[in-house]
Amino acid sequence: MSDQLAAAILGLIQGLTEFLPVSSTAHLILASDVLKLDATKFGLSFDVALHLGTALAVLLYFAGTWWSLVADLAHGRWRMPGLVVVGTLPAAVAGVLLESAVERTLRSPLYIVIGLVVGSIIFIVAERVAHQRRSIGELGFADAVYMGFAQAIALLPGISRSGITISAGLTRDLHRDEATRFSFLLATPVILGAGAKTLLDARKAEGLFAQLDVVGIGFVVSFLAGLAAVAFMIRFLRTNSLNWFVGYRLILAALIVAAIVAGVLPTQ
Template identity: 40%
Template sequence: MSWLEVLVLGVVQGLTEFLPISSSAHLRIISGVFFGNDPGAAFTAVSQLGTEAAVIVYFARDLWKLIVTWIRGLTNAEVRAEPEYRIAWLVIVGTIPIGVLGIVFKHSIETAARNLWVIATTMVLFGLLLGVAERVGRQRIELNQMKWADGVVLGFAQALALIPGVSRSGGTITAGLFLGLTRPAAVRYSFLLAIPAVVAAGLFTIPDIAKADGVTGPQMIVATLIAFGVGYVVITWLLQYVQKHSVYVFVWYRLALGVLLAVALGAGWIAAV
């Protein structure tokens, strides 16, 4: 892998990880179209450590309160009535589906699911679902009003992001809007829910990067640091954007990219694998 590709993919990872447009799909598409290869699921997972580090830094105060409240609530019944205690458990419960399914379908995720025809299809399909969710969602429920059932549903929605093109944040935000969450609540929860899953996936696949051909340790570190810096800026922007704007801009972007990719594949301009 060239240093130019490393720099480009680091920026792409930071730009797309938190937007509902699928970072894994963009890494796969850009590498395939402009560099003639697939960076691999391991590269994607490890570079995501940079963007998740940005989430941890940005939400450090919130995360600390969640962790402390959860620990206190294990032995103090009064603390269990606090919203932070329930939210912490919702994040834990919501992480289980992606952890289990990620292990069970690890081989398919790293091979068949990275086919560009699959990505083109998921970009369009889940773009349409996001648009419908924005249109019909009641958007009345705040983060501290979420129920246990919401956490389970959102956990399985996040697990769909194991398929490139779905989008981790996109799946969670879509399901959240369908459940009646406000846009800011759905986006904020998608950030919190991603932390344990992405960090675990990144650490788990570091050995795979060490075995991969063409990717050096310094290149991986640089890509991760770039993803961190760009990702932090995107977090700040997105949380402000969804306060006053719909997510339709992301819907139209997904549809346009998915259709364009399908046309390019059908015309033989790029290879599917």
């Protein structure tokens, strides 16, 4: 497989699964183990490109919302920007303190299976208890912190950042599409922060964009796939539940278990 095709596939996986509630980490790890697509061979600058592509997708889709938040700040209205900030902090702190430990100990097929199953149970419970009677405008700071801690849990592979934060929103009685919108707003600073951290690491380790064609392909594909995934999720969850994704997650978990038993995938 050519480097360019591998970059396109990895960009597609990153862009789609970053926003679909199926766990981007799980799919990227499986792409490495099953398809032998090793993103690390392209260097940290490629990882930066994927993060920037998905971040640009959600920034562009919610450009009007972000502009409104900036306007609120300019006019001294702190409530909505404050909700985004406090909702982002738990995941940001967890990422700084725990990401390295999680990378070392929990990024294995077996832990992915556990995350996929646990996440599916969370989706089902959230949909069962949801009343869907509140909008983002009715959120309080306690709600934002609650959803922020949910986003922090998504550091564990297999859980899904979008899935668990949408579920958290549902348990706070948000309308499903409103929970989805706020989930993506909270994800944006985290994705940008992860990209910025990787960018600094890349500058120290290798310089920037040594393989410009591969980096460019990864960026463009992750951006387009991310934009499509965000638009799909907003439309789909207006009238459909997270339970539609539970079946996929459980089938994927079963296939991973079968691959482990067959010796195709390692347990660690």
